Amino acid sequence: MSDLRELYQEMILDHCKRPRNFHNLPDANRAADGFNRLCGDKLRVFVKLDDGIIKDIAFEGDGCCISKASSSMMTEALKGKTLDEAHKLFQQFHEVLTGPPDETPDAPELGKLAVFAGVREFPVRVKCATLAWHTLEAALKDEQKPVTTE
Amino acid sequence: MTRQLSKTPAPAQPPHFDVHRIREDFPILHNKVHNKTLVYLDNAATTQKPNLVINALRRYYGSENANIHRGVYLLSQLATDLYEQARRKVQRFINAAESREIIFTRGTTEAINLVASSYGRTNFKPGDQIILTGMEHLSNIVPWQIICQQTGAVLRVAPFDDNGELILDEYERLFTPRTRFVTAVHLSKSLGTINPVKRMIAIAHAHNVPVFIDGAQSIAHGPIDVQDIDADFYAFSGHKLYGPTGIGALYGKARFLEEMPPYQGGGDMIASVTFEKTEYNELPYKFEAGTPNIAGGIGLGAAIDYLTSVGLPNIVAHESRLLEYAHSRLSGIPGLRVVGTARQKGGVISFVLKGIHPHDIGTILDGDGIAVRTGHHCCQPVMDRFQIPATARASFALYNTIPEIDALADGILKVIGFLGS
Ligand SMILES: Cc1ncc(COP(=O)(O)O)c(C=O)c1O
Numbered sequence: 049m050s051d052l053r054e055l056y057q058e059m060i061l062d063h064c065k066r067p068r069n070f071h072n073l074p075d076a077n078r079a080a081d082g083f084n085r086l087c088g089d090k091l092r093v094f095v096k097l098d099d100g101i102i103k104d105i106a107f108e109g110d111g112c113c114i115s116k117a118s119s120s121m122m123t124e125a126l127k128g129k130t131l132d133e134a135h136k137l138f139q140q141f142h143e144v145l146t147g148p149p150d151e152t153p154d155a156p157e158l159g160k161l162a163v164f165a166g167v168r169e170f171p172v173r174v175k176c177a178t179l180a181w182h183t184l185e186a187a188l189k190d191e192q193k194p195v196t197t198e
Numbered sequence: 199m200t201r202q203l204s205k206t207p208a209p210a211q212p213p214h215f216d217v218h219r220i221r222e223d224f225p226i227l228h229n230k231v232h233n234k235t236l237v238y239l240d241n242a243a244t245t246q247k248p249n250l251v252i253n254a255l256r257r258y259y260g261s262e263n264a265n266i267h268r269g270v271y272l273l274s275q276l277a278t279d280l281y282e283q284a285r286r287k288v289q290r291f292i293n294a295a296e297s298r299e300i301i302f303t304r305g306t307t308e309a310i311n312l313v314a315s316s317y318g319r320t321n322f323k324p325g326d327q328i329i330l331t332g333m334e335h336l337s338n339i340v341p342w343q344i345i346c347q348q349t350g351a352v353l354r355v356a357p358f359d360d361n362g363e364l365i366l367d368e369y370e371r372l373f374t375p376r377t378r379f380v381t382a383v384h385l386s387k388s389l390g391t392i393n394p395v396k397r398m399i400a401i402a403h404a405h406n407v408p409v410f411i412d413g414a415q416s417i418a419h420g421p422i423d424v425q426d427i428d429a430d431f432y433a434f435s436g437h438k439l440y441g442p443t444g445i446g447a448l449y450g451k452a453r454f455l456e457e458m459p460p461y462q463g464g465g466d467m468i469a470s471v472t473f474e475k476t477e478y479n480e481l482p483y484k485f486e487a488g489t490p491n492i493a494g495g496i497g498l499g500a501a502i503d504y505l506t507s508v509g510l511p512n513i514v515a516h517e518s519r520l521l522e523y524a525h526s527r528l529s530g531i532p533g534l535r536v537v538g539t540a541r542q543k544g545g546v547i548s549f550v551l552k553g554i555h556p557h558d559i560g561t562i563l564d565g566d567g568i569a570v571r572t573g574h575h576c577c578q579p580v581m582d583r584f585q586i587p588a589t590a591r592a593s594f595a596l597y598n599t600i601p602e603i604d605a606l607a608d609g610i611l612k613v614i615g616f617l618g619s
Contacts, residue, residue: 052561052562052565052616055561056558056616056617061616061617064617065617086573088573088574088578088581088587088588089555089557089587090587110555110587111555112555112556112557112558113554113555113557113558113617114557114558170561173557173561176557
């Protein structure tokens, strides 16, 4: 296995210990619950969507370091983005996480989110990193059912 | 500092038991994971296999393979004899009165489904009550829920206290004239609690209620005498007993099994068939439709031989020593809480770390070759009871060592150093 530092990058540790936008959003007009059956992680993503733009976004819940950091960094990355931009970012994020292990991903658009590239070496943890994003997608579709990582 | 915890004195090894010699019997223990020596502490999930079992499987497929109960030729006779010998080994191992009371299944899960479906569907009526405990594995909950949906029976749950001990008074209070069945785990996978099954069964029998005991976790960790505890049904899985996957056994008292309808239809379970009528075969074959897991049965027999040669009392002594040592080392780690502190406990230690998710614990320990389980261990109701989403769990087997527990404790300190705030 590659070094644990590949997975738990400084930036990930920082967001895990001090998650940003980690609260309820009273004026949200979109929200969804995410649930990872494997480990019992639960989270709720809130979005204030205005004219196709993510004006504000926050999350609540309990999860592992990877899922908390991913949620936190997702909220930072998406504030002010259009729905289209958000979808594209998720696609790129997903590709980086599931690409072949020995290829370094080339995704400049991801910015800071590229720190999650190390997760690809830990296939069982990919779901932890994508839970927040799947939940966000559900919130944007305004699906009532909680999403799971299945 | 916490490091000094490693000075906890290790209790003495029981006589006649040399764990290093035992380890030689298990080839996988000499493998490396992530370039580290494997420290396998997920024995509640499944146990590793000794050479005796691996060789029995190899020998069977290499020189003994044939279908059973049908051929007149020598090889089929041989395979049949080996398979039926394995049944008698199971019988002796749990001290069943007769070998026809041993039914081979795929494992505990299938055994529970068999009883729930065959006994339950015949005997449960709307409003009937089935008692189980709050610490059941999902496979001892869901099959009963399914039968409840089909028959209109309802489940009644016996609670446990903050230590993870069943509250016996509350269990007893659940009995009513509508109670039809009790199903209970012997040794809890998530908490390690050993339930007082003999007393629980006596209480149920005083109300004329039969009892199923889920022995998945207890079978390899202490002598079982189904007649002494007076269980009406008892089941276990081979793979948790150092045997192969895909094989297990259901014990049932003959008088129940004889009355119960077959669970599945097929070859071997019939005496005669016409399109009008089928006569079912005698016990145990009535419940063994189709070609069974012959190799698995023979492998399970070999696993029982292995355990018998090591000696269950030696295993119990060794594992309690591991558990005692693990408790003293782990409970001294700041921020660590042990979940499940019953007075009667098997070799399972579930724990949570303050502010650190079990999943992260599992990944970091894995980096050091230490395999522990993280999650809800198929016991979500137990997690809900303690209001935690999940735990990390180490569970011990006869080949684990004191230095492996030191490695676990050091690994946990590393996790705290890495992720603690
Ligand atoms: C207490 C208990 N019951 C039942 C089972 C199910 O066993 P199997 O999956 O071998 O059928 C398990 C497995 O973990 C268990 O621990």
